[in-house]
Amino acid sequence: MARELGQMKSTAKASRWVVSDMSVADREEIASLFERVFHQSMSTSLWDWKYAAGRGSAVVARYNGKIVAHYGGIKRTLLNKGQEQESVQCVDTMVDPTERGSLSRHGPYFLVAQAFLDRYVGYGREYEFGFGFPNSRVMRLGEKVGIQAQVDEIVEPVWDSNAVSPFSGAVLDLSVDADVLEVDSQWSKMSACFGESIIGFRDSSYLRYRYAMNPSYEYELLLISSVDKSDNPGVLVLRQEGARILMLDIVGECKYFPALIQHARSMLKSRGCTELYTWVTESHFSLLDHEVKRVDRPDVRIPTSVCTNGPEPEELRGRWWLTAGDAEFK
Template identity: 30%
Template sequence: MTYDAGAQMLEIAGTVFTLRDVGPSDCTAVLGLHRRVFGSTVDAAWFDWKYRHGGGEAVGLWQGNELVAHCGGTPRTVLHHGRPARDLQIGDVMVAPEWRGVLRRRGPFYHVSERLYSSRLGPGKDFFAAFGFPNERHLRLAVKMGLSWDSGPVEALSWSGTGALPRPGWSWRAETLAVDHPEFDRRVTHAWSAMQQEAGRYSMGVRDAAYLRWRFAMRPDQAYRFVQLRRPWQRLPCGVVVLGPTVAAPNYLQWLDWVGPLALLPMACTLARLEAARSGSAGLTTWASPAVALRLADTGVTQRSVAAVLGVPKASDMTEEQVQHLDWWLMAGDTDFL
């Protein structure tokens, strides 16, 4: 977080605020607001993971010494139809409960979001584009305020039950891949290279070893597992599945990501469902953009619903028409909070 354009004094509903960038010294204030808004238990290690090691950017609105609104994001390299770009993944959009009712066009939510977007996104700025996963209500508000475009739904897909699961057969091996394995980077690189060959038609975040280490292995408040899918006659895996903690209700194992050939996504789903059964979970769940959901259409999905809506800020270096033609490849691990 090195960007600094100076503080700005604002008056909202008769109250004077300070709008400025958030820095490392604001850790305690950010954690406090995060806990109030989301009911989370994040701590300084989480802040360091995201905003120090992850290079996070953020803008805050202050009433005196109290942080009352916040909009942040973390850098993410995204291949937009094969062309790499430095994007910003929006997250930690927070407004203190007592100021949420100020939904006027120039309220706290608007000011923190607009400043982050206008100072970071677009031609000549640090980031080409941004994307985030708000709920439908919050995106409608952002669209109404002229901040973002609606780039379509992201679904929650679930596979319930552990009986009569499909079997991968003798020609597949599913093995735990420890992050401290001496060949972890090489094996992930091999899987990502195969996936990248098919990335040209999508907007797909890079899933190389460095990203997997930061996103999953370094995160202090969650525990994830890597499972490699391998042919018995091959040393290197065809792909790597990332599994997360079990969702408390309804006791489903989270499938965060797949790194490997897109044609093997259904096989990765079979592997993940078997892992869910072995763990004693009642089923498996993940998030899927339309492109991912299409590849999983014949895997026996038992439940689907809209989990979030993909928002793309208008300050991004794209036209609305270009945004609407992006075919996003997104799973649960593409969020910053699951």
């Protein structure tokens, strides 16, 4: 049985909800809640990809023994001003539709969020700070109940197909040593460009977990090279969505970003697509601002926790490099 959280024990028992750590035994019930909230299924393989083998943890709230709220987090290794650091990406924050009227400091959302953040996030805890991808409604709720503050926002640059590339693309196989070495080399070059930023690792281990092992989607991992293989500008991670291609990740030296985007655009017509798009934090959009057709705003905010003793929002604001691939649901 999941252990009841000590610091939330009196608050939870005084209310109608009981807060506890998630356990493997809760998997099916959490999947049912996920489907009621997001109208999508959560397979056993997806739950395992997120939470198994110590990758993730979560807090749940029960009413009459039934799980009605959930706040999860998965580990993410970052570079923060060039220093390696473990962080947590908050995921699967959900409240049963029957409990939506209880979105207050005494409701189930606040209880699970406060319990999770108090347990895992802040100075002296497992993670100094975390992040996530809530929409504006959830962001406002977090601000209202005093658990989070906004430090950035996602914008969605869109490109057309009017591009020609002098490069070619080869599918990467991360079970092949040469491809692993190439990805790690590209990540080393990229990380040097983000000395003052906060950026999640994009080495071969991460790309293998994030894309090759993901049970939800099929992705294309491409090494972009000159025809004679003498120059490798970098790596693209793509996924086709109907008439659009989503660029989830771009890995390489920043000066080659325009060439990599140009190559992705050049693929559109042959795929029957009209647009390439990605997500990127607004603070770092200038790195991708190359022949952009338009910039949409998908209503996605980047928060940080303020309910425990940790870095001030001002220390983190405007320093995140996050793209579509950092959002585990894309």
